[in-house]
Amino acid sequence: MTVFDRLFADSTLSQLQEKDARDPLAHKRAEFKLPEGVVYLDGNSLGALPLTVPARLARVAEEEWGGQLIRSWTANAEAAQDWMNLPDRVAAKIAPLIGAQPHEVAVGDSTSVNIFKLLAAALHMAPPERRVILTDADNFPTDLYMAQGLNALLGEKYELRPVPSAELEANLTGDVALTLLTEVDYRTGHRLDMAGLTAKAHRHGILTVWDLAHSAGAFPVDLNGVGADFAVGCGYKFLNGGPGAPSFLFVAGRHQDSARAFLSGWMGHADPFEMARDFTPAPGARRYVVGTPTVLSLSALDAALDVFADVDMNVLRAKSLSLTDTFIDLMEPLTAQYPLTLVTPRNHDERGSQVSYRHPQAREVMQKLIESGILGDYRTPDILRFGFTPLYHSHADVWRAVQGIKRVLENEVLEEGERT
Amino acid sequence: MTVFDRLFADSTLSQLQEKDARDPLAHKRAEFKLPEGVVYLDGNSLGALPLTVPARLARVAEEEWGGQLIRSWTANAEAAQDWMNLPDRVAAKIAPLIGAQPHEVAVGDSTSVNIFKLLAAALHMAPPERRVILTDADNFPTDLYMAQGLNALLGEKYELRPVPSAELEANLTGDVALTLLTEVDYRTGHRLDMAGLTAKAHRHGILTVWDLAHSAGAFPVDLNGVGADFAVGCGYKFLNGGPGAPSFLFVAGRHQDSARAFLSGWMGHADPFEMARDFTPAPGARRYVVGTPTVLSLSALDAALDVFADVDMNVLRAKSLSLTDTFIDLMEPLTAQYPLTLVTPRNHDERGSQVSYRHPQAREVMQKLIESGILGDYRTPDILRFGFTPLYHSHADVWRAVQGIKRVLENEVLEEGERT
Incomplete structure (x- = not known):
């Protein structure tokens, strides 16, 4: 004590x-x-x-959008005020809260869409003979639904295996491709042993996708400390980013060469304004930024995260x-x-x-x-x-x-x- | 004249x-x-x-979020001020601008992500022996990238066939599953014959996915008039919704029973707060709303669309x-x-x-x-x-x-x- x-x-x-x-x-x-x-x-x-959020929103709307117009995408980059790099600046603020390096974090889209990105990347990396997605039967519904939708898209190639949380550890078996688990249960508040489950999953060759919806900003999270592979989290709960705030995702540095961003949009391209015909991923997790960032919502989250600066x-x-x-x-x-x-x-x-x-x-x-x-x-x-x-x-x-x-x-x- | x-x-x-x-x-x-x-x-x-946008943003931030907090998701639904139905209200404002019925339109996510949803739905509906995605070689890069990413996820099952716009019509052949075309070329401003291409595509059993990025709000669009199957468009260009504003998508009413929402998130569920373990799609295009709506950005778009009310x-x-x-x-x-x-x-x-x-x-x-x-x-x-x-x-x-x-x-x- x-x-x-x-x-x-x-x-x-x-x-x-x-x-x-x-x-x-x-x-x-x-x-x-x-x-x-x-x-x-x-x-x-x-x-x-x-x-601080309302004043930030007013400034972004009236000055950056209304006054500077299109120039705000690239202007004032040296003062860290350009919109192009805003997702990366927000990622850099979230990284220390979850035990990640900035280049391992991407910010944008909803938690649901980010779950889809990570499940697709992880399934692609897993040995093809592993066909089970192991999850908590009481996982938050959107986690289950996104896995169901992806599996349907892939021709029901996988089995989504939901088990009670007490049986998760016993189900870390050789047929499992990945686990999709939320660290803290949204109903009971029960927190899983992320370190223990990750370690045991790895011993069985299983990749881990952690949902930090009720973790990030609520207590210290140490993704790299526990060796997590992939993670996703929510901007509007304990991070106070506002209703429907952009979500974040994490891809461990060691996986970034092999994991693939299947939702490959122009804002994840190495050089978006080259307007090339083929997708070349940006370095690090930036490749998981897909479309044009929602600057208003993202700016609110950016301002909100400053609350954590001295915490x-x-x-x-x-x-x-x-x-x-x-x-x-x-x-x-x-x-x-x-x-x-x-x-x-x-x-x-x-x-x-x-x-x-x-x-x-x-x-x-x-x-x-x-x-x-x-x-x-x-x-x-x-x-x-x-x-x-x-x-x-x-x-x-x-x-x-x-x-x-x-x-x-x-x-x-x-x-x-x-x-x- | x-x-x-x-x-x-x-x-x-x-x-x-x-x-x-x-x-x-x-x-x-x-x-x-x-x-x-x-x-x-x-x-x-x-x-x-x-x-009108800055005042709306201030009200949403300070009163709806700051003052009413979580209650704003469902409060004042009868006054059309609840957040849950905000995506549907915005869809209903966009529908008449594109010649659609409100239940055929969903609002949320980026244009890129919406392209992915529609391509996945359309490919799933197309006869399996049709393996070609026909597109304009000068299509906007994110359209090409999203098709590339989806095709990679599906094991390169399809061929993305980019041809010059002048050769599109001649390439509407029996091996084509769908066309992915932007009505107005982002570089040249050249406008394709959406009605003619759609009619000819249908004669060859081809589904059409139209990108209205430079159409919606720029001139009258009549999706149902031309018999379009799927469409997607941008909230921040001619709709003036703000940087990175949420995008919209259209699924023709006749396809809604057969088209599938593979990005199935909790906000597209028929009853999100039932917290059921299996995804049951909401009626109409609402099923394509995936995660929690970005309320700040979406409210800006909502206010911006009122400009069109008397136009x-x-x-x-x-x-x-x-x-x-x-x-x-x-x-x-x-x-x-x-x-x-x-x-x-x-x-x-x-x-x-x-x-x-x-x-x-x-x-x-x-x-x-x-x-x-x-x-x-x-x-x-x-x-x-x-x-x-x-x-x-x-x-x-x-x-x-x-x-x-x-x-x-x-x-x-x-x-x-x-x-x-």
Whole structure:
């Protein structure tokens, strides 16, 4: 237990406020817009607005687009303001958050499209006799759908094998071409052992595609440290890049000569304005940038990432665990009183930055919570999901959230009593 | 010749100003930001900024994202302000500009990615013995690259057959699966006969994929009128949606049951929040929306499209032809004096909304033009390209542009004289 871990260890409101007073990340909250009267526990679905973003958007729209027009694609490159290299500059900001080198990261398109790119590249690299795509049966739907679509395009050559997460390790067998796994389960918040699974996959000759949707920006990720092959992640959750922000992908440096960018568009060409008839990939991961970058959305993400410039991700992780521990502890009495079941592991190593409960009326309970200003979300079939963002949450927020949940559950019970 | 056509027919400055005084679209210019001291002839690369866009971006960022947070995905659907249906609302605005029904259009991703989706769908529908993808050898590079990438992914099963545009018709043969053609050539401004080529392709059992990058918003397009099968287009050229704006695609209603969305993401699912394990396509073209929409960029495009609400596209086309005719006429003396060769057809039916010239020092000439405030663009190997946007150009702008070009060419010659 580090000094910082010990800073967070108790749980009455005044004690929580004392923790908040010593929180080394407390100053980050002022960098976000957080509406009055709301406890926002859904930053794992859409991160809150960093205050620098609106001014950046205004500048890009009015000056760069409106004033400089087409010249903005190449102008001011020396001041790092040209649009052509914007995807690379954003990639360079994301790289240290995920343990990657800048040339291993490309930014653009949606997470779904990036999953398609990486699955296509990885399947092409895998020995042709390996025909299984191993995935978590509870993986986020778009991961499954993109694999289904690619497999259909390839004539159903592969078998998509979804297994429960507890059985993943036992299924790392010689017929598996690759694994497609999301590190943190979007419903339960259960975190897989990325290092262990990657190592074991490699021992069996299996390539790994990791979805970092609920990892990047939520805690330190070390892709090169664990030897990951491919990864993809989301710009609008813990990276706070705005609704539908461009996604990122990672291709390990050692694979860049053999992995192929099948979605080969002009902005991934080594020299786009040569207007050559044949595709020659740009160096590094830039080749995975396909069409013209969505400059407005990408600029918002670029500005949002500056929030991380002075953040020690280990400190952020310690605070995240303290917040989620506090939440689990304060919720404990409610799980005895109401049909609430914690589904997020208590073990720190197995947890992301969210806490989830099952409840038989989860949809209705979340609706009431949202009406009362506690913004979490509901996930089918019966999950109440609460995301914690150490950049803008305090321990006092956690306390307020639990008081709000308690009130809603009490009222729910009353109404049920009235109905019977 | 219509009454409106007759309004535009002569070419001295005062006569041009008289035409401008009678221009039924003259009021549209006030809806755009156009910097002082610039004649902007590159709206075919990046359309100018519609003045409503910055306020819309500010509202989306500060209120919808910052204030309403995650609730904006579904809130205010009855007021057509929810983000979930934003792609469909934008599709419904584009549909009448291209002669399509709203359910035949999907908006999102880049033009490149949309080309991939449509090529994959069309190849899957074509009889398996047809192995040729017929394209224009001078097609825009990303069209060629995306076809190359898809073909590589499919094991080089197909032959990409690029032929000169004059030989396209003769190459519509029984081995061709589909044509991938851009209606207006990005370099020469030459417009293909979409109706004739589509009809002949169909007589030979060939599917058509049309790229409308330089068509949509530039003149009336009638996809259903010509019986087009598939089409794709660009949001940031004549639709003025901003740098890297989302692209659109079209799948004819008659193909929607047989065409498959291989890039099947959660936002194209019939019920995304059901979080089902298997992909069930949404009705109509919505299934081609893949990942989470880029709300900021998409909102800019949405606001930009409102510029077209009161525009008669036939009037816009008449003005476009008048502008390009005027430009060609005024440039005529310069082509006699300097090594300038008109490469855009004089025939109205074979022209888009741009005019291009070859010049042996095209790159240097365009650099000087841009420095002097005449913003066209250079395209390899020797093309000077000038785009005309009837929404914000006057005939007097054309006159000013030609005066500027004349001055640059005169100075160029002087400098060459000095060098020898």
